[in-house]
Amino acid sequence: MWFLAVLWASCLLMGTHxxxxxxxxxxxAGNGRCQYTFTVNSPTEASCPSxxxxxxxxxxxxxxxxxxxxxxxxxxxxxxxxxxxGSGSQSGLQDAYNQVMGENAQLQREKQRLDRQVQDLxxxxxxxxxxxxRLRSRPCMQQPPPRVPQNDNSFRPGSGPALSHxxxxxxxxxxxxxxxxxxxxxxxxxGYQELTAVVTEVSAPNLEGPTDISGCGDLxxxxxxxxxxxxxSIAGKYGVWxxxxxxxxxxxxxxxxxxxxxxxxVRQLFGYENMDQLSRGFPTKVLLLPESMESTGATMYRGSLxxxxxxxxxxxxxxxxxxxxxxxxxxxHAGFHGQFPYSWGGYTDIDLAxxxxxxxxIYSTNKAKGAIMISQLDPHNLEVKGTWETxxxxxxxxxAFMICGNLYTVASYTLPNxxxxxxxxxxxxxxxxxxxxxxxxxxxxxxxxxxPAQRKLYAxxxxxxxxxxxxxxxxx
Numbered sequence: 140m141w142f143l144a145v146l147w148a149s150c151l152l153m154g155t156h157x158x159x160x161x162x163x164x165x166x167x168a169g170n171g172r173c174q175y176t177f178t179v180n181s182p183t184e185a186s187c188p189s190x191x192x193x194x195x196x197x198x199x200x201x202x203x204x205x206x207x208x209x210x211x212x213x214x215x216x217x218x219x220x221x222x223x224x225g226s227g228s229q230s231g232l233q234d235a236y237n238q239v240m241g242e243n244a245q246l247q248r249e250k251q252r253l254d255r256q257v258q259d260l261x262x263x264x265x266x267x268x269x270x271x272x273r274l275r276s277r278p279c280m281q282q283p284p285p286r287v288p289q290n291d292n293s294f295r296p297g298s299g300p301a302l303s304h305x306x307x308x309x310x311x312x313x314x315x316x317x318x319x320x321x322x323x324x325x326x327x328x329x330g331y332q333e334l335t336a337v338v339t340e341v342s343a344p345n346l347e348g349p350t351d352i353s354g355c356g357d358l359x360x361x362x363x364x365x366x367x368x369x370x371x372s373i374a375g376k377y378g379v380w381x382x383x384x385x386x387x388x389x390x391x392x393x394x395x396x397x398x399x400x401x402x403x404x405v406r407q408l409f410g411y412e413n414m415d416q417l418s419r420g421f422p423t424k425v426l427l428l429p430e431s432m433e434s435t436g437a438t439m440y441r442g443s444l445x446x447x448x449x450x451x452x453x454x455x456x457x458x459x460x461x462x463x464x465x466x467x468x469x470x471x472h473a474g475f476h477g478q479f480p481y482s483w484g485g486y487t488d489i490d491l492a493x494x495x496x497x498x499x500x501i502y503s504t505n506k507a508k509g510a511i512m513i514s515q516l517d518p519h520n521l522e523v524k525g526t527w528e529t530x531x532x533x534x535x536x537x538x539a540f541m542i543c544g545n546l547y548t549v550a551s552y553t554l555p556n557x558x559x560x561x562x563x564x565x566x567x568x569x570x571x572x573x574x575x576x577x578x579x580x581x582x583x584x585x586x587x588x589x590x591p592a593q594r595k596l597y598a599x600x601x602x603x604x605x606x607x608x609x610x611x612x613x614x615x
Contacts, residue, residue, distance in 0.1 A: 264421055271412060355495055355543030356611035358559065358573075361596065364580050364605035368417050374399040377485055377585040378599045379435045380417075384493060384592035387442030390459060392592060396439055397422075397604070398432065400485075400585075405432040408444065417604070428457060429464055433476070435586040435599065436490040440498055441518055447489045450476055454491070454500070454521050468521035470514070472504040479503035479533045483552040485585060487538075494541040495591045501546065503533045511539065513546055513565060529563045530570055536561070538587040540596065543611070549577055552584045562614070573614060580605065 164176040370378060380397040383390065393413040398405065410424030411417040430448050437446035443465065444457040452473040456466040473489055479502065480487040490501040498516045500523075503509050511529040516522065529546065533539075537552035544565045551557040559575040583601035589609075590597060596607040 264423075267416070267419075267421065268412070268423075271416075357545065357562065357614040358542055358547055358575055358609060359612040359614060360610040361559065361575055361577050362608040364578055364598065364600070364607055366580075366603055366605050367414060368420065368604045370399060370602045370604070371420070372399075374401045375602055376583075377401055377435055378604075379437050379586050379588070380599060380604045381437075381439045381588060381597055382590055382593065383439040383442065384590050385441045387460065390442070396444070398437060400432070400435045403431075405449070406430075426459075426462060430455060433489070434480075434486040436487060438491040438493050438498070438588060440493045443518070445491045445498065445518075445521075447475070447491070452489065454489070454516075456518075456521060466520050470500055470502060471523065472506060473500070473502040473512075474504060478505075479509050481539075481552070482534055482537050483583070483585060487585075490539060492539075492541040492588060493591065494543060494589055496541075496544045499541045501533075501539050501541075509533055511536075511546065511548070511563075513541075513563070515565075525565075527563070527565050527568065529561075531561050531563075537584065540587050540589045542589050542591075542609075547573075547575075549584070549587055552579060553582045555579055555582060571614075577607075 166174050166176070370376070377400040378398055379400060380395065382392065382395055384392075386392045386394060390410070395411040395414060395417045397409045397411070397417070398407065406428040408426040408428060409422040410426070411421070412423045416423065428444075428446075433447040433449045433451075437444060439445070442459050444459065446455055446457070447453070448455050448467075452470050452475045454468055454470055455464055457463070458465040470489060475488045476486050477484070478488055481490075488502060492499045492501060496515070498518045500514045500516055502512050502514070504512060507528055509532045511531055511533045513527045513529065515524045515526075517524055531548060536548035536550065537557075538549045540547055546561075546563040546565070547559050548561040549557065550560040555578060557577050557579060558573075559577050560572060561570065562573050563570040579600055581601035581603050584598055585601075586597075586599040588597050589595075593606075594609060594611075596609055598605050598607065
């Protein structure tokens with residue numbers, strides 16, 4: 140096209156000289172192209188002059204050269220535009236690459252900072268572990284006083300009848316030695332340890348409420364709650380925490396276990412070496428349960444975690460040593476997943492508990508029409524050994540727990556000053572209303588369990604893990 144433009148410009152330049160003799164022809168060249176012919180006569184010459192001899196021809200060449208330069212400049216401008224567009228794309232890619240490299244360098248710096256924090260935490264944990272080992276190795280570490288029946292004057296050699304009436308322990312209804320596992324009795328000088336226990340018993344702080352009696356009895360007093368830790372996230376609004384009253388290797392009596400109960404897949408079990416580590420938030424063990432847990436009814440006993448499988452009435456025994464399910468069994472006819480929960484809800488249909496007499500399940504059935512049922516379970520295979528039906532509806536109470544074979548219920552989970560309002564004795568099949576003051580300091584108590592080794596209630600009150608000292612006596 141640019142050649143045609145040149146020809147057309149030539150025509151315009153020369154048209155004034157040869158308007159009458161100028162011709163332009165177009166013909167088929169035979170090879171698929173058009174052939175254009177332009178003819179113009181000289182104005183004065185009779186014959187064609189030699190090349191380069193005419194001034195007019197030189198001027199025409201000059202004009203044609205200018206036109207060719209103009210066309211070349213126009214074509215070159217298009218190429219330059221395309222080149223500039225390519226350069227712009229390359230520049231954009233270079234900017235994106237530089238940005239990615241900058242972000243990568245920033246992430247690398249952040250990773251290095253986190254690695255340093257992890258190393259610092261690991262070093263701190265190692266220091267705390269060494270400190271715990273050092274404290275445990277002390278020969279005069281204070282231990283809770285061992286308890287024996289009042290009429291047992293031959294519990295330890297050399298104790299003598301004059302001192303034995305001051306030493307007490309919970310009644311062992313199973314006939315084994317599991318209640319004597321307190322490490323205070325493992326030292327070589329039993330006489331010295333017995334004297335130490337007597338001094339601890341006599342110098343105990345003056346607490347309100349009736350005087351303690353030996354062994355089991357009725358719940359007569361609950362102390363103000365003691366706070367141990369607050370959960371870190373919304374998953375810890377409800378939960379369960381506990382210590383094994385008859386712990387087995389590789390874990391000891393001081394080991395504390397915690398489960399945050401909010402979520403559709405509740406499977407993480409956190410272990411802390413002792414109460415101090417729980418308060419500091421440094422778990423030494425994290426286990427992943429093979430099957431999800433339902434609500435806050437789990438408990439720990441004889442080296443196993445007992446819990447209800449999600450969306451079922453199936454009970455599971457998770458062995459801590461092998462880290463696997465050791466037994467499973469359906470609790471016959473038990474309601475689950477919101478059929479017969481406590482008054483606060485939370486799918487608390489099945490609540491497992493431990494006391495001096497062993498492992499229990501607190502639940503209800505359609506046949507009982509919502510009244511609380513109590514079943515004693517075999518801790519090995521979860522078989523039901525005995526069942527009792529009470530006269531109080533499960534949905535009318537906030538929580539329940541077992542002490543010495545007696546069921547106790549809590550009236551409210553939100554009132555800051557409520558009561559333990561009901562008691563059922565499985566030994567006599569007798570029940571009665573009671574009124575033992577109980578405090579919900581943080582006004583949303585989703586779990587209350589008893590630990591017979593510590594003689595304490597453990598509770599989870601609106602993110603807070605708290606415990607209550609209790610005293611047993613005789614109800615008036």
